[in-house]
Amino acid sequence: MSAETTHSVLPATADEAAHDGSEVHEVSDKQYVVIALILAVLTALEVAATEVGLGSFLIPALLIMMAVKFFIVVSYFMHLKHDSGLFKFSFYVGLGGALVLYSVMLATFHFFIS
Amino acid sequence: MSDTTIEPPVTAEPETPVGYDDGQDHIGLAHHTATGLSNTKLAMWLFLGSECLLFGGLISTYMLYRNRQASAIGPDQLWDIPFTSATSFVLLMSSLTMVLAVSAAKRKDERGTRLWLTVTALLGGLFLAGQVYEFTVFYREGLGYTTSLFSSSFYTLTGFHGVHVAVGIIMLLSLVGMLAKGKIVGDKAETVEMVGLYWHFVDVVWIVIFTLVYLIPA
Numbered sequence: 001m002s003a004e005t006t007h008s009v010l011p012a013t014a015d016e017a018a019h020d021g022s023e024v025h026e027v028s029d030k031q032y033v034v035i036a037l038i039l040a041v042l043t044a045l046e047v048a049a050t051e052v053g054l055g056s057f058l059i060p061a062l063l064i065m066m067a068v069k070f071f072i073v074v075s076y077f078m079h080l081k082h083d084s085g086l087f088k089f090s091f092y093v094g095l096g097g098a099l100v101l102y103s104v105m106l107a108t109f110h111f112f113i114s
Numbered sequence: 115m116s117d118t119t120i121e122p123p124v125t126a127e128p129e130t131p132v133g134y135d136d137g138q139d140h141i142g143l144a145h146h147t148a149t150g151l152s153n154t155k156l157a158m159w160l161f162l163g164s165e166c167l168l169f170g171g172l173i174s175t176y177m178l179y180r181n182r183q184a185s186a187i188g189p190d191q192l193w194d195i196p197f198t199s200a201t202s203f204v205l206l207m208s209s210l211t212m213v214l215a216v217s218a219a220k221r222k223d224e225r226g227t228r229l230w231l232t233v234t235a236l237l238g239g240l241f242l243a244g245q246v247y248e249f250t251v252f253y254r255e256g257l258g259y260t261t262s263l264f265s266s267s268f269y270t271l272t273g274f275h276g277v278h279v280a281v282g283i284i285m286l287l288s289l290v291g292m293l294a295k296g297k298i299v300g301d302k303a304e305t306v307e308m309v310g311l312y313w314h315f316v317d318v319v320w321i322v323i324f325t326l327v328y329l330i331p332a
Contacts (some may be wrong), residue, residue, distance in 0.1 A: 018141065027217075029173065029214055029217055032213050032217065033210065035210075036206065036207065036209070036210035039206050039209075040203060040206060040207075043202060043203060043206060043324075045200065046324075046325060046329055047195060047196075047329070049167075049329075050195065050329045050331075051193070051195075053270045058330075058331075059330055062325050062329050062330055063217035063325070065325070066322060066324075066325075066326075067320060069318075070236065070318050070321050070322065073209060073314055073317055073318045074314075074318060077209050077210075077212070077213045077310075077314045077317075078310075078311055078314045078315075080193060081234070084151050085150060086151060086156065087151070087155065087156065087159045088158040090156065090160045090162075090163050090184045091159050091162055091163045093163055094160075094163020094164055094166040094167055095166045096167070097163075097167060098166040098167045098169075098170030098171075099170070101167070102170045102171065102173070102174035103168065104176055105174055106178065108315060109178055111177065111178060
């Protein structure tokens with residue numbers, strides 16, 4: 001692995017970027033390793049929080065850490081942060097639709113009350 | 115009357131054929147499509163968006179039935195958090211090796227691409243082996259597929275995810291073989307990136323499953 005090597009996540013020039021509807025962004029292999037380390041630390045924190053027990057803060061803390069890990073992978077490893085708006089729309093409509101649909105379904109079964 | 119002949123309009127030949135079917139890598143170039151974007155990539159993102167709905171259904175069904183146990187065997191008696199944390203870490207690191215494969219493909223380092231794809235497939239295989247071991251232990255403890263609503267929803271959810279990992283491994287190994295034999299037509303880097311998007315999605319689904327199924331107490 002070359003730590004110095006960088007690659008263009010998206011179009012190489014500004015003109016191409018404008019045509020592609022996306023931004024120019026360089027991410028090096030070294031930065032990917034740093035992102036992976038952050039994800040590993042967050043996983044360790046999740047497990048530690050479960051072992052220690054944070055009382056009523058445990059579930060919100062776990063959900064926040066889960067969401068952060070989710071968006072780090074989607075934004076940086078899947079490059080969606082700097083990708084075209086149409087790709088973001090395609091994915092987030094599915095994700096948002098699933099969240100709304102199944103929240104309503106769970107609420108119908110009184111999941112959040114019990 | 116003039117005898118001037120009308121010349122037909124001259125149309126310039128495009129330097130690159132429409133649709134990039136010249137067998138060259140065109141990473142970073144705008145695509146000759148109606149949107150200016152890669153149709154393959156758009157289709158993959160639409161597919162992943164629809165997969166959110168599939169896994170959303172399975173996860174919410176599990177959440178609904180997690181306390182519906184027929185016997186004393188429930189999540190608190192079964193889960194081995196240190197073991198599952200280790201397998202989760204393995205899958206997380208496979209996302210790193212996958213992104214390194216995509217990175218190598220974009221700089222046209224074919225040897226590096228094949229190496230990182232193989233490592234990713236191995237890490238995926240390790241995760242899958244851990245899941246098979248976990249299922250075997252649970253079965254021996256008395257948790258069959260039809261034991262309770264909890265067990266059915268748990269095995270269905272994690273089993274579906276496991277099948278996705280298995281499909282990902284097949285895709286990775288096929289890609290390694292096709293790269294080695296030079297059988298990839300068109301943009302190699304984009305092909306690697308598409309398999310990468312699928313693999314990362316499998317990883318983000320596990321991030322959600324790990325927290326909601328294993329870490330949040332029943």
